[in-house]
Amino acid sequence: MVEHRRWNDILAYAILTLGVFIVVFPVYVALIASTHDAATVVNGNMPMLPGSHTLENYYRAIFVGGSRYSREPVGQMLMNSFISAAGIAIGKIFISILSAYAVVYFRFPFRKTAFWIIFVTLMLPVEVRIYPTYKVIADLKMLDTYSGLILPLIASATGTLLFRQFFMTVPDELLEASRIDGAGPFRFFKDTLLPLSVTTMAALFVIQFIYGWNQYLWPLLITTQESMQTIVTGIKKMLTTTDELAEWQLAMATAILAMVPPVAVVVFMQRLFVRGLVETEK
Amino acid sequence: MANVSLRSVRKTYPGGFEAIKGIDFEIGDGQFCVLVGPSGCGKSTLLRMVAGLETVTSGEVDIGGRVVNEIEPADRDIAMVFQNYALYPHMSVYNNMAYGLRNRGMPKPEIDTRVREAAQTLELAGMLDRKPRQLSGGQRQRVAMGRAIVRQPKVFLFDEPLSNLDAKLRVAMRVEIRKLQRRLKTTSIYVTHDQLEAMTLADILVVMNGGQVEQIGSPLDIYRKPATTFVASFIGAPPMNLIKLSGDEIRTQFAGDSRSAAEAGILGVRPEDLAISGEATAGGGITLNLTVEAIERVGAETFVYGTRARAEKAVSATPGELPEGEVIVRIPGQDAPAIGASIRASAPRDKLHLFSADGRNRIDI
Numbered sequence: 345m346v347e348h349r350r351w352n353d354i355l356a357y358a359i360l361t362l363g364v365f366i367v368v369f370p371v372y373v374a375l376i377a378s379t380h381d382a383a384t385v386v387n388g389n390m391p392m393l394p395g396s397h398t399l400e401n402y403y404r405a406i407f408v409g410g411s412r413y414s415r416e417p418v419g420q421m422l423m424n425s426f427i428s429a430a431g432i433a434i435g436k437i438f439i440s441i442l443s444a445y446a447v448v449y450f451r452f453p454f455r456k457t458a459f460w461i462i463f464v465t466l467m468l469p470v471e472v473r474i475y476p477t478y479k480v481i482a483d484l485k486m487l488d489t490y491s492g493l494i495l496p497l498i499a500s501a502t503g504t505l506l507f508r509q510f511f512m513t514v515p516d517e518l519l520e521a522s523r524i525d526g527a528g529p530f531r532f533f534k535d536t537l538l539p540l541s542v543t544t545m546a547a548l549f550v551i552q553f554i555y556g557w558n559q560y561l562w563p564l565l566i567t568t569q570e571s572m573q574t575i576v577t578g579i580k581k582m583l584t585t586t587d588e589l590a591e592w593q594l595a596m597a598t599a600i601l602a603m604v605p606p607v608a609v610v611v612f613m614q615r616l617f618v619r620g621l622v623e624t625e626k
Numbered sequence: 627m628a629n630v631s632l633r634s635v636r637k638t639y640p641g642g643f644e645a646i647k648g649i650d651f652e653i654g655d656g657q658f659c660v661l662v663g664p665s666g667c668g669k670s671t672l673l674r675m676v677a678g679l680e681t682v683t684s685g686e687v688d689i690g691g692r693v694v695n696e697i698e699p700a701d702r703d704i705a706m707v708f709q710n711y712a713l714y715p716h717m718s719v720y721n722n723m724a725y726g727l728r729n730r731g732m733p734k735p736e737i738d739t740r741v742r743e744a745a746q747t748l749e750l751a752g753m754l755d756r757k758p759r760q761l762s763g764g765q766r767q768r769v770a771m772g773r774a775i776v777r778q779p780k781v782f783l784f785d786e787p788l789s790n791l792d793a794k795l796r797v798a799m800r801v802e803i804r805k806l807q808r809r810l811k812t813t814s815i816y817v818t819h820d821q822l823e824a825m826t827l828a829d830i831l832v833v834m835n836g837g838q839v840e841q842i843g844s845p846l847d848i849y850r851k852p853a854t855t856f857v858a859s860f861i862g863a864p865p866m867n868l869i870k871l872s873g874d875e876i877r878t879q880f881a882g883d884s885r886s887a888a889e890a891g892i893l894g895v896r897p898e899d900l901a902i903s904g905e906a907t908a909g910g911g912i913t914l915n916l917t918v919e920a921i922e923r924v925g926a927e928t929f930v931y932g933t934r935a936r937a938e939k940a941v942s943a944t945p946g947e948l949p950e951g952e953v954i955v956r957i958p959g960q961d962a963p964a965i966g967a968s969i970r971a972s973a974p975r976d977k978l979h980l981f982s983a984d985g986r987n988r989i990d991i
Contacts, residue, residue: 517712520679525726525773526700535725539716 371603378402378597385592397593405597418598421575424493425557426605428574431494432556433549440503440548441541445533447504448511449519459508466501470562481566488572493563497556503548510544511537543616550613554606575602628690628703628780628813629655630676635685637671637837645671647837648685653830656811658804662824663834664860669817670785672834676815677706677783690780700729705774706783710790711766713758713773719745720754723772737776744772747806764795771803775810782807784816788823800826821861825849833857855985858894864929864954866979867900869893876980879912883991885980891989894979897929897956900971902963913972914953921962928962930955932969 377385380395405418446452447459470477477496486492514537522532563574573581579602582595630653637646645668653659661669674680676687678699686693694702705726713722720741727737745751748768758766767787774782784803788796804827807814818824824831825845833840833848833856841853845861852858852866859865871879873889880886895912916932933951955971963969980989 515710515712517708517710518714520677520699521706521708521712521714521773523679523699524677524704524706526729527725531729536714536716 374596374599378593378600380593382591382593385596401593401597402601405594405601418575418578418601420571421573421578421598422601422605424490424572425574425576425602427490428493428559428563429553429556429605431490432497432559433552435494435498436500436503436552437545437548439498441507441538441545443504444507444511445537448508449529462501462504464501465499466505469500470496470559474561474565478565487566488569490572492566493559493572493574494556497559497562503552506544506548507541510541514540546613546616550610553609557606629653629688630659630690630781630813630815631686631688632672632676633686633688635672635675635687636683637668637675637680638683645837646675646683649839651830651832651839651842653813653815656813657829658807658814658816658827659830659832660816660818660824660828661832661834662818662821662860663840665819667834668837669819669834673783673785673815673817676781677704678702703780704783705777705779705781706785707770707774707787709786711758711770711787713766713769715758718755718757719750719761719769719772722758722769723776726773726777740776740778741772744776747775748772763791764799767791767799771806775806780813782812782814784814786818787816788818789820796823803827821863825861831861833860835860851988851990852894852979853988855892855894855981858979858981862896864897864956866894866896867953868981868985869895869934869953870983879978880975880980885989885991888980888982888989890983892981892983892985894981895973895977897954899973899977900953900955901973902930902955902957902969902971911972911974912978913970916953916955916969916971918963918965918967918969919952921965923960923962925960926958928957928960930957930962930969930971932971 373390376392376394377390378401379398380391381397381401384391384395406422407417407419443462447455447462452458481487481492481496484492486495518536519532522536527535558576559574560576560580564577564580567573567577575598579595579598582598583590583592632649632651635646635649636644638644647668649672661672663669671680675682676689678694678697682695687695689702689704714725717725723741723744724737727740741754742751745754748771750765750768750772753761753765758769761769767790770787787803788799791799800823803816816823816827818827828845830842831845831848832842835856840860841848841857848857848861852861855868859868869892871891871893876888876891877886879893880888893912900914914932914934916930916934918930918932920931922929922931932953932955934953953971955969981987982989
């Protein structure tokens, strides 16, 4: 039995508050730093209250870029990140739902083998297969392209497994009713499975969008042109300067901007997700 | 409108399990056929074979003069009502009913007419825009029915459609299904394990056991003359009392009619044919000496459970039926003997059934 004691509650809340503080504080510092000018940030005494350079910093970050010629404005990088993250999420949903449909609903030769091969890719994230993957992408002349950023990250088993689990909870009678109603495999997929999978797709989209957005190693490897950089690699490059001060206020503004799209995706999709959880009935 | 014939239909699963062991019967145009039997007897498998959801290992399934073994379910001109209704959860009631028609490329106005007509019949007219989850169990059941009738198929197939409803609704829906079928005059096959549903709905009753047909006939014929002890104990509630008799006992019991020639056998007597009386009935018949063990009063009638004296031994035909030595007597009203009392229950000879010793055959005069 759980006993409710006053001191236990206070202790629990204290620990939780401390945890939240530890997580939120760096973000707060980044937010504050993005509102001061370069001199204030660099002199070592970070103020804890917002400064007066907010608009200027964000304007420069988004439209102008750093003071050096090599830095792209954040606008382009955000766009690159968004395209690749959305591409990864959508592409992954697309191939996962199709492969799961095949594995669950069709009896074809080597079906089990196919499933296990898909499953094994779970153990092969990009980092492990990075050399061969790079070779393939380079030979296909996809360096510095969106396809190069997106395609290698699409292929993995998480989505397939997720949809497979979901499809297995869909009652067989629905398939049988569809067959009697004259719906072939494609119609059953389009008219029944897809609408029922919306919430699963939303969940997968959230996970994969953030996964794609946070990719660092792969974009770093295959993008050489500044115009194809993603924001995560861009932030890093802002801080590696050889002969002058890093523009921390711009880097922090960029970091804050980089957080906005994934947060927006989580917030927006979560509503769909929760609505789906409440309403879904099979 | 169509006949349905099954000709030596068999089903063997890849594992070697033989679910259907050769079944032959014919359902006339517009008849209501009920397949009844205990769980695992193959009745649902058989229905699904008619629907085309299970392949036929050998034999022929014939709908309206056309062998449909190799024909897709959608092209067999059948409609099926599932036990869990299998409504499309994301579609409105209207779309649930219209879906099959749209897939066939029927023109929109005709779909609309048919759906609205069916909704009228089933009292769903006000709910066409709702989703299945917003409906009660009985309403979902009606939508499932509606989806079947808008198709105007040759055959309706029902797979235990009422077993998810509560008892009261089940009785109401049972009557409605029967009325609807009478009006539409569509050949129907209905699977159930509920012998009351089977008795009340069927034109032809098919009693199945272990993948085989035990008996086919009109419900009352089957009730009056069960062909095997299995049928005897499955049809009728409470089940028929079955008592093993030796050759000598048969000779005394059935002296003077041809049945006395049997070597050994099983005597059957329905609880409602037994009466509690002081003395043996005139003109032959049996009298059982019982000790009352339990009483069940259900209002209009009372069931008396008694055990027979040790010398008399009873058999039970199927597992889960009467425990050995127990006899049920069904008496009208609420007056019953006290528990522990000794009573004599008797039945006239023309109410007795005699089966061969293995229970597989009925022995008639």
